[in-house]
Amino acid sequence: MTSTQPAVELSGLTKTFGAVTAVDGLSLRVEPGEVVAFLGPNGAGKTTTIDMLLGLARADAGSVRILGGDPADAVARGRVAAVLQTGGLLKDLTVGETVRLTANLYRHSRPAEEVLDRAGITGIADRVVGKCSGGQQQRLRFALALLPDPDLMVLDEPTTGMDVEGRREFWQALRRDARSGRTVIFATHYLDEADAYADRIVLVRQGRIVADGTTAEIKNLAAGRLVRATLPGADQAALAALPGVDAVEVRGDSVLVRTADSDLVARHLLTRTAARDVEITSRNLEDAFLALTTDHAGA
Amino acid sequence: MTTSLSVPTTDRVAPDRRPPALGGFSPAVLGIELRRVLRNRRTLAFTLIMPAVFFLIFGLPQRGQQLPNGRAVTAYIMVSLAVYAAMVATTSIGAAVATERALGWSRQLRLTPLRPAAYVAIKAVTAMVLGLIAVCVEFAVGAATGVRLPADVWLSTGLGAWLGSLVFAAFGLFVGYLFPAENVMQFIGPILAVLAMFGGLFVPLDVLPDVLRDVARFTPVYGVGEIARAPLTGDGVSVAALANLVVWTVLFALGATRLFRRDTARV
Incomplete structure (x- = not known):
């Protein structure tokens, strides 16, 4: 390019x-x-x-x-070519015919056999589309998208x-x-x-x-761990000042600390405060995803 | 032995990126489309077999009867049913647009270089090919069961039935763009039968009450029926029949074009 x-x-x-x-x-x-x-x-x-x-x-x-x-x-x-989510195939054409028909709509396309092979559906080329599973139909859509290269x-x-x-x-x-x-x-x-x-x-x-x-x-975004404890009247500023702490959140009697060093936070909570029920969880991509994509508005 | 480490790769030959000629309309695409149509048992039953059976049931018992000009009544029935076969054939292809829209195939096609006008052209040509086959089958059944006509009458009635069915290719497309339904022919079939009745394809219009006969002259099958049978009856083509055919063809074509534009503009 x-x-x-x-x-x-x-x-x-x-x-x-x-x-x-x-x-x-x-x-x-x-x-x-x-x-x-x-x-x-x-x-x-x-x-x-x-x-x-x-x-x-x-x-x-x-x-x-x-x-x-x-x-x-x-x-x-x-x-540009695309594989869309649903529909878009004629049930009464075979897999091979669908590919050949589409190939003929381009001035230049990859050979039908090649895209069937690359999509892994050479074996079902003679099957009628209506009898193909959802996954097979999706691979057919993929084969069609490969045609124009x-x-x-x-x-x-x-x-x-x-x-x-x-x-x-x-x-x-x-x-x-x-x-x-x-x-x-x-x-x-x-x-x-x-x-x-x-x-x-x-x-x-x-x-x-x-x-x-x-x-x-x-x-x-999802790195670090989450330390949660029950601590009425937690000193938010003191917790936030600990090394490695990203964020401190107080929810009623609970305190949540997002940190890179969960041991240090736990030690602090258990030795310097009246905290109890200390829980440490690791955050993963799923949490980041949820945190970033969940709608909190109006909550 | 093999020392080469070069891996064969699919080298990127810069593909020809020009849009296709004729907007994607090609004999190859037409061929696949035709094969698909001819494989559809339902289409074949309604367009080829049913009209032929009608002829055997309703036409053959009239053997020996003659028209005023001495030609066989069976020939009159055969030409009428050929018109019916052609109109069902062309309508069903046009109306298939409805199915393809419902299935999302039209949307899939919009991800290819195929121009919408080329798509409609493919449908129209396919409709006319199936219409021609329908006329030929009906005539073959007639000929096989004893209909005898001069060559020029075979030809002119056949051409009339076939070319006149263009009005129903337009009608089918109009319906196809009107309803995005998979089973649209189930609704259109009975409508076509009623129209064929009013067009004098099942019984001569003379047997209808006067009021119905007057209404019938303005229905879309009347023109094509009269024109197709004119070479046989020797009555000549009336201005009313010709006007009927032209007006309905234009109306359906305009309607189809309008809906088609609305459909393609709905990006």
Whole structure:
């Protein structure tokens, strides 16, 4: 790739459905070659954002640029391809026919046999789509997306509804295909998928980006431990002054301390204060995810 | 022995990134579409088998009867049912748009370079091919069971039935863009039967009460029926029949175009 244009550039993207703001001034820049996970709970606006990104929905405000052009142009030139969440297949065509039909819509496409193989569905090429499992249909959608050899591949919750084995096989197929140059953006609400397959995680909540960084950076948000104790009238300032403490929160008689050094906090609490019921828990990516994506407003 | 460590890679040959010619309309795509249609037992039963059976049940008993110009009544029934077969065929292909919209296939296609106009063109051509097959099957059944006509009458009635069914290709597309339902033909089938009745395809309009006969002249099947049978009866094509065909074709085509634009603008 000689182009220095971003693969994707979203700025101030906004979409409302009636009184609901699905996407709220979302801006994002993705460089060529990045593998980005769009991570958030259901209803966070991931699918709406992807629809606008692909030109399937029109933004109320803001703009979308894909590989320097508009989405329709990128689609017409086969530079972007997508695996959508549901539907979109003719039940009475076979898997092979669906691929060949779609291949013929491009001026240039990869051979049908090749994409069937890469998606791991060569064995069911003669099966009618209506008789394929959800996972097989999803791999067929993936095969279709491989046809134009796109510069940008967008996947909207590609493993929804698959069992564990199906998910594993799907990601294996995607990983087999992964090579330098292709930009991949996938939406998911599975943390482990984002963790395992993305270089960069964009956390979204209520149509906004609440965190954006490398997988390691996002994991750091969740570093440290949480010390909880029952301590009426806790001295918040004294606790916050301890080395390694990130935050202190008092909830009624309980005190919660987020820290990198839980031993030190525990020792302090047990030796210098009247604290009891001391609990130490480690925080993980799940906690960070919940903390960042759970709606506390109005609570 | 093997010392080379080079791993064969799928080298990135810069693909041809121009949009496809004709918006994606191609013989290959048309071929897959046709194969799919011809594999659908339901479509075949309603477009090819049912009209042929109608002829055997309602046409053959009229053997020996003659039209005022001396031609066989069975030929009149055969041409009428060929029109019916063609209209069911073309409608069902147009209406398949409804199924494909309901299934989300149209949305999937919007992720490909296929232009919406090329999609409609593929549907229209497929409809006309199936319409032609429907006319040929009906004529073959007629010929096999004793209908004899001069070559030019076979040709002109066949062309009339076939080309006239274009009005129903437009009607099918109109319906297809109106209702995004998977089973739209279940609703359209009975409507087509009623229209065929008013178009004089099942019984001659002369047997209908005067009021109904007057109404019938303004229904969409009347024109194509009259035009297709004109070479057979020798009555000539009336202005009313021609106007009927043209007006309905234009109306359905405009309706389909309008809905189609609304559908593609709904990004």
